[in-house]
Amino acid sequence: xxxxxxxxxxxxxxxxxxxxxxxxxxxxxxxxLQWFRQDPxxxxxxxxxxxxxxxxxxxxRLNASLDKSSGRSTLYIAASQPGDSAxxxxxxxxxxxxxxxxxxxxxxxxx
Amino acid sequence: NAGVTxxxxxxxxxxxQSMTLQCAQDMNHEYMSWYRQDPGMxxxxxxxxxxxxxxxQGEVPNGYNVSRSTTEDxxxxxxxxxxxxxxxxxxxxxxxxxxxxYTFGSGTRLTVV
Numbered sequence: 001x002x003x004x005x006x007x008x009x010x011x012x013x014x015x016x017x018x019x020x021x022x023x024x025x026x027x028x029x030x031x032x033l034q035w036f037r038q039d040p041x042x043x044x045x046x047x048x049x050x051x052x053x054x055x056x057x058x059x060x061r062l063n064a065s066l067d068k069s070s071g072r073s074t075l076y077i078a079a080s081q082p083g084d085s086a087x088x089x090x091x092x093x094x095x096x097x098x099x100x101x102x103x104x105x106x107x108x109x110x111x
Numbered sequence: 112n113a114g115v116t117x118x119x120x121x122x123x124x125x126x127x128q129s130m131t132l133q134c135a136q137d138m139n140h141e142y143m144s145w146y147r148q149d150p151g152m153x154x155x156x157x158x159x160x161x162x163x164x165x166x167x168q169g170e171v172p173n174g175y176n177v178s179r180s181t182t183e184d185x186x187x188x189x190x191x192x193x194x195x196x197x198x199x200x201x202x203x204x205x206x207x208x209x210x211x212x213y214t215f216g217s218g219t220r221l222t223v224v
Contacts, residue, residue, distance in 0.1 A: 004153075034212045042217065043201060049212035089154070091213075096161050097142055097205055098169065099213060101154040 006102035023090030117216035134202030
């Protein structure tokens with residue numbers, strides 16, 4: 001059974017800092033890995049998708065890396081802004097592309 | 112292009128009542144899934160479908176039924192609601208290709224009293 005751990009559970013930083021969110025998973029037999037953002041009381045918004053054959057993926061100030069063999073992914077947020085405040089979820093996909101979620105990292109960026 | 116549409120957004124049920132949570136997608140996605148999100152537990156897979164007529168159980172299927180008669184719709188049925196089913200329910204869909212990610216609906220917040 002796939003298990004996903006996200007560290008840290010919560011993070012509070014001043015605006016402008018560069019951040020690293022960590023995700024580890026126990027089963028390396030994945031098809032891809034998605035990073036999502038969830039605002040309070042809202043649904044999930046997909047941020048980045050990394051294929052199992054890729055090492056990293058970038059979108060704007062976000063960069064996600066994947067080390068499939070060691071079961072790790074990292075989400076890097078450059079020059080954080082208050083609008084980045086949200087919970088970030090990591091989800092590797094396994095059989096039939098079903099997702100297994102970590103409990104998330106709750107990020108607060110203060111002005 | 113509406114994406115993944117879930118109805119209702121909010122629902123209060125009495126213990127023992129039944130109801131159906133609706134999910135529809137207009138992207139011709141083969142894969143559809145239902146998740147529940149509980150505080151401190153993260154999102155957990157209830158049921159999933161890889162195409163019309165094909166469904167399977169996820170991590171927490173007890174108390175829920177699904178069917179997939181069309182590509183577009185994947186309803187989740189609560190047979191006899193229990194307080195333990197109080198949760199936020201999310202429906203998601205994706206193409207079957209591995210290089211495609213999931214799109215999520217906005218969720219249904221269900222309270223069972």
